[in-house]
Amino acid sequence: MAVEVRKQRQSHRFHSMKLLGHGGHGRSGDVALNVTALVDMMMVLVIFLVMNFNASGEMLFLSKDMKMALSQNGMEVTRVPIVSISYSDPNRCDAEEGKPVDPQCIKGDGSRDLYFEGLPLGVSLNELDENELVIAELEEKLVENRKKFEMVGGSRAEDLPPEEDPTTTVNVQVHGKTDFKILRKVMTTCEQAGYGRIRFTTGDGRKADGGGHGGGEHKEGEH
Amino acid sequence: MGGAAEPQPSGKGGKKAMDAAINLVPYIDLLMTIMTFLVMTAVWTQIAALEVQNASGNAPQEPDPNDKPPPALFVLVSSTEVKVQEEGKEAKVFPNVDGVVDRVKIGEDLMRLLKDVPERHDVKVKSEPDVLFENVAEVIDIATGTCIDKNQRDTCLYQITLNPV
Numbered sequence: 001m002a003v004e005v006r007k008q009r010q011s012h013r014f015h016s017m018k019l020l021g022h023g024g025h026g027r028s029g030d031v032a033l034n035v036t037a038l039v040d041m042m043m044v045l046v047i048f049l050v051m052n053f054n055a056s057g058e059m060l061f062l063s064k065d066m067k068m069a070l071s072q073n074g075m076e077v078t079r080v081p082i083v084s085i086s087y088s089d090p091n092r093c094d095a096e097e098g099k100p101v102d103p104q105c106i107k108g109d110g111s112r113d114l115y116f117e118g119l120p121l122g123v124s125l126n127e128l129d130e131n132e133l134v135i136a137e138l139e140e141k142l143v144e145n146r147k148k149f150e151m152v153g154g155s156r157a158e159d160l161p162p163e164e165d166p167t168t169t170v171n172v173q174v175h176g177k178t179d180f181k182i183l184r185k186v187m188t189t190c191e192q193a194g195y196g197r198i199r200f201t202t203g204d205g206r207k208a209d210g211g212g213h214g215g216g217e218h219k220e221g222e223h
Numbered sequence: 224m225g226g227a228a229e230p231q232p233s234g235k236g237g238k239k240a241m242d243a244a245i246n247l248v249p250y251i252d253l254l255m256t257i258m259t260f261l262v263m264t265a266v267w268t269q270i271a272a273l274e275v276q277n278a279s280g281n282a283p284q285e286p287d288p289n290d291k292p293p294p295a296l297f298v299l300v301s302s303t304e305v306k307v308q309e310e311g312k313e314a315k316v317f318p319n320v321d322g323v324v325d326r327v328k329i330g331e332d333l334m335r336l337l338k339d340v341p342e343r344h345d346v347k348v349k350s351e352p353d354v355l356f357e358n359v360a361e362v363i364d365i366a367t368g369t370c371i372d373k374n375q376r377d378t379c380l381y382q383i384t385l386n387p388v
Contacts, residue, residue, distance in 0.1 A: 035247055042254040049261035060270060069360035073368030074271020163274070171272065176357035180300075180350040183359075184387050197276060198385075202360055204269040 060084075060173055060201055061118035064092070065108065069176040071202040080169045080199070081145050083138065083186060084115040085125065087175035112175075112182065116141040125182050133188045142170070142193035162197060170195040273363045275348075275385040293343040296336060296380075299388060300324070300350040300362050307332050324361045333369040337380055341371060345382035352387065359385070 059079060060066075065086035088108030095101045112125035114135065121137045128135070146167045149157065157167045170190050174183060190198055294310035305324050308314035315332055317325045337343060346366045350359050363383050370379035 035251070039247065039251065039254070042251070042258060046254060046257050046261065049258065049265060052265055052267075053261060054266040060268070062268060068270070069357040071271050071273055071360060071364040071367075073364050074273050077270050077272045174356045174360075176355065176360070178356045179352060180354045180356065180359055180387065181352035183356055184352070187385070197274065199272040199274045200356075200360060200363070201270050201272055202364070204271040206271075 060171075061115065065089070065113075065175065066173065067092075067176055068173065069200075069202050070205040072205045074202050074204055075163070075199075077171065077199070077201055078164045078169070080164065080166045080171055081142065081195075082115075082117055082171045082173055082201075083142075083190065084118070084173040085175060085178050085182065085186060086113045086115065087177050088112075089175075089177060112178065114138060114186070116145075125185075128182075128185065130181075133185055134192050135185055135189045138186065138189045139193045142190065142195055146194065163199070165197075168195055169197040169199060171199050171201050173201045273360060273367060273383075275363060275383050293340045296333075296343060296346045298329075298333075298346055298348045298362055298366065300348065300354050300359055301388075302351065302354050302358075305329055305362060307336070309336055319358070324358050324365075326361065326365055329362070330365050330369060333366060333380065334371075337369055337371060337378075341378065344377075344380060345384065346380050347384045347386065349386050349388045 059077060060082065061084060063086065065088045066084065067087075067089070088111045090108050090110050093102065093105035093107050110126070114121045114123040114125055114137070116138060121135075121141065123135060123137050149166050157165045160166075163169055172183075172186060172190070187198055190196075294312075297306075297308045297310070297314075299306040299308065299314070302319075304316050304318045306314040306316050307329060317328050317332070319325065333346070348359070348362055348366065363385065366380050366383050368379075370376075372378045
């Protein structure tokens with residue numbers, strides 16, 4: 001598929017400039033350009049992007065303080081309420097094997113925060129009472145979420161598959177360096193609020209080798 | 224730019240050329256539009272979900288009195304090791320390697336236990352308070368992936384319960 005050479009120039013002014021000519025002998029300004037390679041490249045890119053396309057979109061809220069664990073056998077993430085536990089890791093700037101140190105990296109302060117649907121709840125998980133298993137702020141948000149859904153959707157939740165039911169299922173997005181004692185409080189709170197089906201979101205190790213780590217980097221890294 | 228080859232007479236005696244000129248401009252435009260849309264909506268972070276049921280606090284389901292459930296399977300996670308234990312039997316200990324759970328050996332042991340009792344589907348994962356979530360997630364992941372036939376969910380350990388020790 002070669003490019004068609006026009007019979008007539010579009011711009012007589014350009015033609016009169018004889019930019020492409022040498023020594024006053026005007027050469028035709030038309031250049032035969034083969035677009036086959038261009039079209040091939042575009043096709044490859046389109047196929048690659050279509051294969052990576054995710055209709056459910058970017059559901060999770062990722063930041064530098066959210067580096068998720070990896071899984072090889074995880075299921076598809078569904079759109080149900082998202083509870084996030086972040087950790088501002090003081091060691092996150094340390095050099096990892098085979099990776100250069102980022103000179104612009106800012107060390108974390110060790111704080112652990114709780115979010116519901118991407119919004120901070122103002123709860124510092126490091127300062128919670130050891131013996132208190134229920135986080136009142138989170139429970140309130142979860143109950144409110146169910147009420148809202150029932151108000152709008154009525155009994156629609158009953159028709160949904162269990163893993164998509166936003167009144168009983170919750171996605172819990174946890175930083176990999178979170179202690180189980182903190183996670184337990186969040187799990188107990190979810191159950192107390194009637195969300196007994198807990199789905200931990202992780203990076204998908206199958207699709208991206210060692211990847212799926214959250215964080216602003218959006219890049220793959222070794223576990 | 225953007226047109227296919229001009230038809231050239233190919234036969235003798237003024238026969239009509241079989242080649243047709245194809246204008247590639249709309250095709251390239253379409254590809255550019257699709258590419259722009261796909262790049263703008265691309266999700267680069269691949270995520271998955273590990274489901275746990277009946278986690279800490281919930282009352283267990285009422286068992287059917289006619290059913291004799293298979294012996295329970297426990298996986299105990301501590302900061303240094305993982306223990307796999309079948310109810311009434313001795314626990315097998317798998318020390319962590321460089322702070323990470325021994326994925327291969329635990330997987331093999333769970334598979335052996337599943338093959339012994341193929342009707343078994345539940346695993347009770349118990350974790351100590353100071354264990355990092357990445358290790359707990361690894362154990363849940365191993366258990367979830369333990370299947371005799373990956374295409375049949377009934378042959379897998381799909382019912383994972385997560386509780387504190």
